[in-house]
Amino acid sequence: MGILAAIAFFxxxxxxxxxxxxxxxxxxxxxxxxxxxxxxxSPGTRVYRSQFGATYDFDGRRSGLLFGDVxxxxxxxxxxxxxxxxxxxxxxxxxxxQILFRGDxxxxxxxxxxxxxxxxxVNFGVQTDEDKGMSVSAEIPLNSWTxxxxxxxxxxxxxxxxxxxxxxxxxxxxxxxxxxxxxxxAPGVGIGNVQNDQGPHNQPMNGQLAxxxxxxxxxxxxxxxxxxxxxxxxxxx
Numbered sequence: 640m641g642i643l644a645a646i647a648f649f650x651x652x653x654x655x656x657x658x659x660x661x662x663x664x665x666x667x668x669x670x671x672x673x674x675x676x677x678x679x680x681s682p683g684t685r686v687y688r689s690q691f692g693a694t695y696d697f698d699g700r701r702s703g704l705l706f707g708d709v710x711x712x713x714x715x716x717x718x719x720x721x722x723x724x725x726x727x728x729x730x731x732x733x734x735x736x737q738i739l740f741r742g743d744x745x746x747x748x749x750x751x752x753x754x755x756x757x758x759x760x761v762n763f764g765v766q767t768d769e770d771k772g773m774s775v776s777a778e779i780p781l782n783s784w785t786x787x788x789x790x791x792x793x794x795x796x797x798x799x800x801x802x803x804x805x806x807x808x809x810x811x812x813x814x815x816x817x818x819x820x821x822x823x824x825a826p827g828v829g830i831g832n833v834q835n836d837q838g839p840h841n842q843p844m845n846g847q848l849a850x851x852x853x854x855x856x857x858x859x860x861x862x863x864x865x866x867x868x869x870x871x872x873x874x875x876x
Contacts, residue, residue: 655852655863655864656862656863656864657854657856657858657863658672658673659852659853659854660672660711660712660714660853660854660855661706661711661712661828661851661852661853662851662852662853663693663695663830663848663849663850663851663852664692664693664850665691665692665693665849665850666692666693667686667688667692667693669704671706671709671711671712672711676706676709678704678705678706678830679704679705679706679836680704681701681702681703681704681705681832681836682700682701682702682836683697683698683699683700683701683702683843684696684697684698684702684703684704684831689849690870691723691849691850691870692849692850693849694847694848694849695830695831695847695848695849696846696847697831697832697843697844697845697846697847697848698843698845699727699728699731699732699736699843699844699845699846700731700732700843701832701836701841701843702831702832702843702844703737703829703830703831703832703833703836703843703844704829704830704831704832705827705828705829705832705834705835705836706827706828706829706830706834707826707827707828708820708822708826708827708828709827709828712741712828712853713741713750713818713819714750714751714816714853714855715750715815715816715817715818716793716815716855717790717791717792717793717794717855717856717857718751718790718791718816718853718854718855718856718857719788719789719790719852719853719854719856719857719858719863720739720753720763720788720789720790720851720852720853720854721786721787721788721850721851721852721854721858721860721863721865722738722739722753722786722787722788722848722849722850722851722852723784723785723786723787723848723849723850723851724738724761724779724784724785724786724787724846724847724848725782725783725784725785725846725847725848726755726779726780726781726782726785726844726845726846727781727782727845727846728781728845728846729755729756729757729758729759729781730755730756730757730842731843731845732841732842732843733840733841733842733843734756734842735752735754735755735756735757735762735842736754736755736842736843736844736845737752737753737754737755737829737830737831737832737833737842737843737844738753738754738755738761738787738830738831738844738848738851739751739752739753739828739829739830739851739853740752740753740754740828740829740830740832740833740834740842741816741820741827741828741829741834742820742826742833742834743820743821743824743825743826743827743834743835744824744825744835744838744839744840745821745824747766747770748766748768748770748820748821749766749772750765750766750816750817750818750820751764751765751766751816752764752766752774753787753789754842755779755844756776759778759779759781760776760777760778760779761776761777761779761787761800761802762774762775762776763775763776763787763789763790763791763798763800764798765791765798765812765814765815765816766814766816766817767814767815767816767817768817768819771814772814773798773810773812773814774798775789775798775799775800775808775809775810776800776808777800777802777807777808779802784869784870785802785803786801786802786803786804786860786865786867787800787801787802788800788801788802788858788859788860788863788865789801790857790858790859791812791815791816791857792857793815795811796811796812796813797809797810797811798810798811798812801859801860803867804860804861804865804866804867825837825838830848830851831843831844831848832844
């Protein structure tokens with residue numbers, strides 16, 4: 640955990656109108672359904688205080704925040720993920736750079752992902768247990784703070800992607816994420832990488848993120864009180 644234990648985050652984080660299922664809070668706490676949770680910090684992961692509050696830095700090697708197969712994160716219907724991102728590169732290793740990932744050590748079989756691809760796009764997607772999936776994507780810049788929000792509406796099938804409060808991608812899908820992963824294949828959730836730093840896969844993010852929120856439901860940036868602005872402070876180097 641390193642730097643996290645050494646930093647005291649003062650003040651009270653602004654609480655959104657709807658409690659996220661998973662939240663990397665600005666005050667440095669990480670919560671699942673409102674309760675404190677301590678994920679594993681893989682080597683190369685550190686946290687510091689910025690204008691966003693707690694900001695997580697991933698070195699793009701084997702870094703990541705690793706969560707087990709927490710039942711509350713087995714979302715299968717509507718969901719929304721919201722996060723501030725600062726990318727130093729697109730993909731350092733593997734087929735993508737994972738921002739938020741749920742899956743196990745099998746190839747594919749990843750119920751939901753927010754991932755960067757080497758073509759310079761951010762992609763939000765869902766997948767069924769039959770390896771059928773759909774995603775929505777858009778170009779994302781390097782070396783610039785960007786707010787990204789992806790959502791799926793289980794009733795309408797709409798996949799949406801917002802960047803800096805603007806809707807920039809949408810599609811319709813009949814696919815929904817599945818709940819049950821394989822217990823002996825290291826199932827779980829990863830932030831900044833896949834879910835297992837001792838497994839065969841490595842998809843590290845090279846950059847920083849802050850205020851990541853995962854919701855059980857469909858929300859827009861405005862409904863979550865997200866206001867995009869051009870951050871003034873340079874990121875930690």
